[in-house]
Amino acid sequence: MPTADGSLPGWRRTPAAADRGVPVRRVAAALALATLIGACGSGGPVVEGTPTPLGHERILGVDVAVHGTTTVTRRTTTIEAMDYYFTPTILRAGPGAKILVIFRNGGFTTHNFSIPSLGISRDVHPGDLREANVVFPSSGVIAFFCRFHRATSAMIGAFEADAAIPTPK
Numbered sequence: 219m220p221t222a223d224g225s226l227p228g229w230r231r232t233p234a235a236a237d238r239g240v241p242v243r244r245v246a247a248a249l250a251l252a253t254l255i256g257a258c259g260s261g262g263p264v265v266e267g268t269p270t271p272l273g274h275e276r277i278l279g280v281d282v283a284v285h286g287t288t289t290v291t292r293r294t295t296t297i298e299a300m301d302y303y304f305t306p307t308i309l310r311a312g313p314g315a316k317i318l319v320i321f322r323n324g325g326f327t328t329h330n331f332s333i334p335s336l337g338i339s340r341d342v343h344p345g346d347l348r349e350a351n352v353v354f355p356s357s358g359v360i361a362f363f364c365r366f367h368r369a370t371s372a373m374i375g376a377f378e379a380d381a382a383i384p385t386p387k
Contacts, residue, residue, distance in 0.1 A: 275308065277374045278361050284308060293386045296320045299329035299342065299364060302371035310378045312385030315354040322347050329373070330365040339365065355379045 274281050286306030288295070295317055298305050302325075311317060321331040323342040331350060332339045340348040354360070360377045367373035 275376070277359070277376050278363070280372050280374055282307065282372050282374045289380075289383055290315065290317055291384070291386055294318045294320065296322060297331070297362075297375065298322045298324045299331070299373075301325035301327055302364075302367045302373050304362075304364075304373065304375040307375045308378060309375070310380045310383060311354045312383045313354060313356045313379040313381055315379075315385045317352050317354070317386065319350050319352050320347055321350065328366065331362060332365045333360060333362045335360060338362075352377060357381075 273284055275284050276282070283303060284307045285300070285303045287308040287310065288306040290309050290311040293316070295309065297309070297319055299321065319331075321340060321342055323329050323344050323346055326344055328341060328343050330339065330341050331348065333350075333352065336350075336352065338350045338352070340350060342348045352360075354377050357379050359379070362375050362377065364371075364373040
């Protein structure tokens with residue numbers, strides 16, 4: 219429940235842009251530019267080849283908002299579950315890469331990290347961490363999802379094999 223000043227308990231309310239003397243038009247222009255730059259960088263042949271809006275990919279037949287794409291070059295990487303998306307959403311590594319994924323729940327509700335083809339399903343409460351060993355496919359994509367929010371919020375991501383990326387040793 220919000221406090222008297224409208225902030226959530228445990229969160230400090232920061233002054234609005236207008237209160238800090240920052241012209242609202244300049245803030246709006248910067249946000250629009252950042253959104254455009256972020257949307258243009260999502261490309262890549264992630265899944266089913268179906269055209270999707272900028273900043274979206276089609277995974278498991280669903281249009282998924284992409285909240286980051288990363289190239290995995292180390293043996294350990296982190297995926298954060300927010301309410302209701304993963305960041306990064308798409309992870310690329312060399313074919314057959316064996317990666318320890320640290321799954322962190324940065325949201326306010328319980329999430330899940332599932333990859334049925336690898337026998338992985340981990341429930342993660344807010345603020346908690348879980349680990350899973352993931353082997354990237356020899357080609358193509360392995361999808362992961364939150365079993366609680368896959369259908370309602372398209373909370374889905376993908377591990378994509380890319381032969382141009384060296385496999386972490």
